[in-house]
Amino acid sequence: MWYVVWTTTGKEEQCRVMIERKCDSNTYDRLVIPKNSIKKYVKGIWTTTETKLFPSYLFVKSEEIEAFAEELKKVTGFLQVLQNDEIFLPISPEEEKFLRRFLETEEVLPESYGVKEGDQVRILEGPLVGMEGLIKFIDRHKRMAVLEAELFGRKVEMKMGLEVVKCEKDTEG
Numbered sequence: 001m002w003y004v005v006w007t008t009t010g011k012e013e014q015c016r017v018m019i020e021r022k023c024d025s026n027t028y029d030r031l032v033i034p035k036n037s038i039k040k041y042v043k044g045i046w047t048t049t050e051t052k053l054f055p056s057y058l059f060v061k062s063e064e065i066e067a068f069a070e071e072l073k074k075v076t077g078f079l080q081v082l083q084n085d086e087i088f089l090p091i092s093p094e095e096e097k098f099l100r101r102f103l104e105t106e107e108v109l110p111e112s113y114g115v116k117e118g119d120q121v122r123i124l125e126g127p128l129v130g131m132e133g134l135i136k137f138i139d140r141h142k143r144m145a146v147l148e149a150e151l152f153g154r155k156v157e158m159k160m161g162l163e164v165v166k167c168e169k170d171t172e173g
Helices: 012-022 065-072 093-103
Strands: 002-007 030-032 035-042 045-052 057-061 079-081 112-117 120-125 135-139 144-151 154-168
Touching (some): 002 012, 012 065, 057 093, 120 154
């Protein structure tokens, strides 16, 4: 099952390295920090950068979460498996279905491409295909979409790279 590990924002990579170095690898199967590609305009040039989809969170796949949580005590810094009343909370089946595209790869998710049709954007290619309903805001100048989803018991915003490649004009006859 997948679980969420909460840590300090900006320290996710450092924490992953420490977990891999100090924790028994038999207590977990995978440790993932989902990332994506976003283009930024820097000094007159569009450059591709990597951003974390969920700052402050790491995702761990483990069948022995109690043993993994005990191993986390070996790591200095703030790391905690999300729990409720001393019970570790796995990602719900609905959340896992949604997150699968982010957790099944250790690669950085590529930018998505879409077209604007009237007031709607249709995603043609990339990880946002089929997720149009979750798009809260599109910033075409920054080539980015902000998605809002219910995860970990609260609303979470995710910034994803989105290039709207052309605008279709409404044809009224």
